[in-house]
Amino acid sequence: MLGDFMPILVLVCLAALICGVMVVGSYVLGPKKVTPYKSSPYECGVMPLGTATERFPIKFYLVAILFVLFDIEVVFLWSWLTIFKDAPTDFQVFSGVDVAVYLGLWIVGYLYIIKIGALDWDEATSLAPEKLEASATVAVPAQASNQEALA
Amino acid sequence: MSQWIEDIAKGKDAVLFGIHMYGPGVLALIKVLLLLIPALILVPGLIWWERRLLSWMQDRIGPNRTGTITVPDNFPIKGLRGKKQRTAGLLQPIADGLKLFLKEDITPASIDRKVYFLAPAIALFPAFAIGGTLPWGSAYLPFGDAVGGIYSLLTPVANVDIGILYVLAISSLGVYGVVLAGYSSNNKYSLMGGLRSSAQLISYELAMGTALASIVLASGSLRMTDMVRVQEQALWGVLPAVQNWFVLTPFGLVGAVIFLICMIAETNRAPFDLPEAENELIAGYHTEYSSMKFAVFFMGEYAAMFFFSGVFAAVFLGGYNLLPLNYEYLATHGWNFLGQDMGGFWRGMAWFNYWAGPAIFVGKCVVGITFFIWLRATLPRLRYDQLMGLGWKTLLPLGISNLIIVGLWIVATKLWGIGGGWAAWAAAAAVLVIIYLNIASLSKKDEMAFGGRSVEMKDPSPRRTVKMVDPNKV
Numbered sequence: 238m239l240g241d242f243m244p245i246l247v248l249v250c251l252a253a254l255i256c257g258v259m260v261v262g263s264y265v266l267g268p269k270k271v272t273p274y275k276s277s278p279y280e281c282g283v284m285p286l287g288t289a290t291e292r293f294p295i296k297f298y299l300v301a302i303l304f305v306l307f308d309i310e311v312v313f314l315w316s317w318l319t320i321f322k323d324a325p326t327d328f329q330v331f332s333g334v335d336v337a338v339y340l341g342l343w344i345v346g347y348l349y350i351i352k353i354g355a356l357d358w359d360e361a362t363s364l365a366p367e368k369l370e371a372s373a374t375v376a377v378p379a380q381a382s383n384q385e386a387l388a
Numbered sequence: 389m390s391q392w393i394e395d396i397a398k399g400k401d402a403v404l405f406g407i408h409m410y411g412p413g414v415l416a417l418i419k420v421l422l423l424l425i426p427a428l429i430l431v432p433g434l435i436w437w438e439r440r441l442l443s444w445m446q447d448r449i450g451p452n453r454t455g456t457i458t459v460p461d462n463f464p465i466k467g468l469r470g471k472k473q474r475t476a477g478l479l480q481p482i483a484d485g486l487k488l489f490l491k492e493d494i495t496p497a498s499i500d501r502k503v504y505f506l507a508p509a510i511a512l513f514p515a516f517a518i519g520g521t522l523p524w525g526s527a528y529l530p531f532g533d534a535v536g537g538i539y540s541l542l543t544p545v546a547n548v549d550i551g552i553l554y555v556l557a558i559s560s561l562g563v564y565g566v567v568l569a570g571y572s573s574n575n576k577y578s579l580m581g582g583l584r585s586s587a588q589l590i591s592y593e594l595a596m597g598t599a600l601a602s603i604v605l606a607s608g609s610l611r612m613t614d615m616v617r618v619q620e621q622a623l624w625g626v627l628p629a630v631q632n633w634f635v636l637t638p639f640g641l642v643g644a645v646i647f648l649i650c651m652i653a654e655t656n657r658a659p660f661d662l663p664e665a666e667n668e669l670i671a672g673y674h675t676e677y678s679s680m681k682f683a684v685f686f687m688g689e690y691a692a693m694f695f696f697s698g699v700f701a702a703v704f705l706g707g708y709n710l711l712p713l714n715y716e717y718l719a720t721h722g723w724n725f726l727g728q729d730m731g732g733f734w735r736g737m738a739w740f741n742y743w744a745g746p747a748i749f750v751g752k753c754v755v756g757i758t759f760f761i762w763l764r765a766t767l768p769r770l771r772y773d774q775l776m777g778l779g780w781k782t783l784l785p786l787g788i789s790n791l792i793i794v795g796l797w798i799v800a801t802k803l804w805g806i807g808g809g810w811a812a813w814a815a816a817a818a819v820l821v822i823i824y825l826n827i828a829s830l831s832k833k834d835e836m837a838f839g840g841r842s843v844e845m846k847d848p849s850p851r852r853t854v855k856m857v858d859p860n861k862v
Binding site for chain 1: 412413415416417419420421423424428488489490491492493494495496497498505508509510512513516517519520545546547548549553554573574575576577578579580583586587590591593594597598601604605606607608609610670675676679680681684687772773776777780781784785788791792795796798799802803
């Protein structure tokens with residue numbers, strides 16, 4: 238039933254076994270002397286503040302969504318990619334035009350996300366451009382103002 | 389002599405070792421062990437090699453002491469007693485590994501226990517499983533298209549018809565280990581490291597997929613052995629003496645560069661090691677891990693480097709072939725060098741190439757890893773927006789353009805011959821360069837915004853106001 242994939246199953250089982258032995262082995266072999274300081278989260282030697290499950294920038298979510306969209310769009314191409322080279326010329330021309338249209342839509346979507354700044358990691362421009370203008374100050378030579386500050 | 393070698397390879401070799409007589413289960417186990425045992429032996433060796441090479445590049449010596457063998461005083465041969473034999477520190481990683489096993493395994497109190505213990509295993513698992521479809525020896529005998537010989541029985545572990553998809557699927561599992569480790573540790577640094585890593589891995593996976601897709605389009609098969617076989621044909625379809633390694637073709641070179649960059653990013657190596665940027669995130673996702681669990685992440689990284697180099701070698705560098713030369717063609721159409729018939733020499737080279745295949749393949753992997761180490765010693769770390777920009781705004785459009793160009797090239801070659809193919813290639817490249825430049829100009833606006841920005845930092849005390857102004861603006 239498994240056919241060609243049976244060795245893969247063996248490989249996967251052995252790889253999982255190695256990983257399991259590594260993790261369990263280190264848990265079993267090492268000494269354990271638990272103290273409250275050791276078992277608190279590491280924050281550079283300072284008492285940890287709040288929990289770690291904090292809010293994080295929505296950019297990560299956005300990247301994940303875009304990844305799913307674009308990856309699925311490439312996934313649809315794989316079967317076509319495999320048969321294209323050895324296919325009859327008629328099929329190559331017609332399916333080539335089809336795929337060109339499909340990739341054209343892909344590119345339009347791509348241009349759209351670039352244009353709305355979904356991939357800009359500088360939040361000042363992509364999320365709130367008005368903040369940028371509000372915080373813009375008159376340019377003063379950096380060195381001079383630093384010298385003033387020191388004086 | 390060479391006749392004897394040919395006899396062995398042509399069918400007697402399998403009999404020699406009796407391998408063909410085993411059932412599929414035993415054969416599968418042999419194949420898997422032939423893949424995993426060298427990997428397990430090579431990983432400590434690679435750690436040693438990285439430490440030594442980095443040391444030399446930084447004008448240091450590196451670990452060279454561990455493993456000095458002193459012959460004991462009661463040794464039978466008198467002359468050898470008290471002699472010392474150095475092993476150049478090769479045993480250092482093994483000593484480190486043993487030490488790590490015996491170190492305290494600190495388990496923080498507020499973690500998500502199940503996920504916390506599962507995460508290192510999940511991070512290591514794909515690194516070992518990824519080599520399942522890699523061919524490390526030729527399934528075809530020299531001189532002829534017959535499948536046969538010892539390597540056709542032993543490699544790859546599974547010659548499945550979705551070889552390259554398997555590599556992509558398994559390599560994308562690696563992100564789970566990293567994200568789960570960061571999430572379960574209940575540490576802010578771990579969480580940020582895990583998040584960064586997940587965003588980085590998925591971004592570069594897209595470009596990696598497109599780079600491999602263009603090669604699949606050019607080779608017409610997802611099977612890894614076929615992809616190597618295609619590379620043994622005539623270069624560009626016109627030079628029969630030279631092999632058509634994809635790195636020697638224009639679209640393959642673009643694909644190789646994209647794949648190389650993505651491969652470095654996928655293994656979290658410098659200059660893409662932002663998930664573990666130690667000066668801002670302590671150690672990133674493995675901050676809370678200690679003892680061997682900590683080292684398991686590194687083992688995973690090195691094993692992944694090794695196998696990714698293997699994929700690169702198989703897909704772009706002609707796999708197990710030493711030089712991009714068609715020995716069979718040269719043997720039959722060989723030049724007469726200084727009046728000497730070179731046919732015998734090329735025949736010998738063809739058989740050497742066949743038998744040394746596994747060593748050549750491992751050699752290519754080691755060269756790949758040396759390249760990784762060289763990059764780590766050379767390049768500084770990228771900024772996060774540069775990293776995402778490189779993945780999404782440079783490599784992804786480049787990969788898709790490459791895909792379109794390969795498709796056009798295939799159709800045009802079929803319709804108008806080799807000249808049509810090259811013309812289509814040039815025209816498509818010109819159009820796509822223009823499109824790419826337009827895309828690049830679209831994303832220029834945020835750089836302008838960066839340039840015009842000035843930040844004012846105020847201290848509560850009235851006298852100290854520091855203004856930081858962009859010097860380009862002044």
